[in-house]
Amino acid sequence: MASGGTGESGFTVEAAGRALEAACGDVGLDAAGARLVRLGSNAVYALADGRVIVRITADAEELAEVARTVAVARWLAEVHLPANRLVSGIAQPRVVQGHAVTFWESVQDDEEYATLPELADLLKQLHWLDEPEALALPYFDPAPKVRAGLAGLGAGVRPEDAAFLCERADRLEKEYGRLDFVLPFGLIHGDANIGNVLRNRAGRAVLIDLDDFALAPREWDLIQTALFYDRFGWHTRAEYASFVDHYGFDVMNWPGYEVLADLRELMMTLWLGGKAAAEPKAAEEFARRVESIRTGGDRHLWQPF
Structure with a gap:
């Protein structure tokens, strides 16, 4: 994982990395070799297996908003609208070390926009x-x-x-x-x-x-x-x-x-x-x-x- 750097709201790579390791450990995923995709109001990591994206908020105060996003994603799956899907079998969102954490299926290996x-x-x-x-x-x-x-x-x-x-x-x-x-x-x-x-x-x-x-x-x-x-x-x-x-x-x-x-x-x-x-x-x-x-x-x- 990358080190150094600060996102919005003073969210640091170090804090995000600690939350990532703890959250992945809680659900049986391997955080080793995770790649930091973005650090802003959220930290976004791609796990080394290439199949899971982890989003971590700067603090748990955003839990209600994150829970709503999770509910939206689950509903879109129910109505079969093509959208980003949550990793199944994991209770979400999770609060880890004062951060709200969600786990998403990786859409693609190489970024390709649609039309x-x-x-x-x-x-x-x-x-x-x-x-x-x-x-x-x-x-x-x-x-x-x-x-x-x-x-x-x-x-x-x-x-x-x-x-x-x-x-x-x-x-x-x-x-x-x-x-x-x-x-x-x-x-x-x-x-x-x-x-x-x-x-x-x-x-x-x-x-x-x-x-x-x-x-x-x-x-x-x-x-x-x-x-x-x-x-x-x-x-x-x-x-x-x-x-x-x-x-x-x-x-x-x-x-x-x-x-x-x-x-x-x-x-x-x-x-x-x-x-x-x-x-x-x-x-x-x-x-x-x-x-x-x-x-x-x-x-x-x-x-x-």
């Missing part, structure tokens, strides 16, 4: 489902996420930039409250983009990252793909057209599109701002994004992060 039509098909299938009340999904509201992002801006952010983003958040919060949504309100993935749909070992597209499931206007699940095409140029016109064709609705033709697009790019920018003090590359990209938002500049200069 936009496949993402659209999965979202359409998901959006037709009626979630059971037992999941107790929250109602989606972008305001708390935006406010948390603003509160997380630290020493790496200039006061004038923080003030500008705060003013923008105030305006967008009011505009969001006045939107007239046209798609049915209901179950959403919450972070639907091409990075969260992988091709599994059988070649099938599956949804991953189930943490943000909520009840909301379905337009929110379509906004990132439109934004990535329209403003960032990360998708081609043909790719976006195929997404629209498979889903059956073009969110860019809806009058509220610009407000949702502005909200999502603000959230993406605030997330980088929270990393700016510790990561020079994040600080550089954050500054670029703030300047383009302030001046109406070209978002095609934005880099995926």
Whole structure:
């Protein structure tokens, strides 16, 4: 396992590694040779057998949210929607050394994203489902996420930039409250983009990252793909057209599109701002994004992060 380094909330590799070894020992898995995939608000490890992914939260205060994600994953398996599956035969989530721990089946050996039509098909299938009340999904509201992002801006952010983003958040919060949504309100993935749909070992597209499931206007699940095409140029016109064709609705033709697009790019920018003090590359990209938002500049200069 890797050593050194600190994630969000002061979560260290050493603390995560100790929790990993203890949690794996509790359930009869071998932590030897585990590879640290990511360290942020969660530590994510791939076990050496290549079949199990272990997620460890920074602290156990997130237990309720993790338990909800586990419940969502189990329900998706019951309704046969292709998504990331929990390792069977293990009671989850587990609390180990003050961390909430979950065990997931590894989707693939080598990272391979699926296509936009496949993402659209999965979202359409998901959006037709009626979630059971037992999941107790929250109602989606972008305001708390935006406010948390603003509160997380630290020493790496200039006061004038923080003030500008705060003013923008105030305006967008009011505009969001006045939107007239046209798609049915209901179950959403919450972070639907091409990075969260992988091709599994059988070649099938599956949804991953189930943490943000909520009840909301379905337009929110379509906004990132439109934004990535329209403003960032990360998708081609043909790719976006195929997404629209498979889903059956073009969110860019809806009058509220610009407000949702502005909200999502603000959230993406605030997330980088929270990393700016510790990561020079994040600080550089954050500054670029703030300047383009302030001046109406070209978002095609934005880099995926």
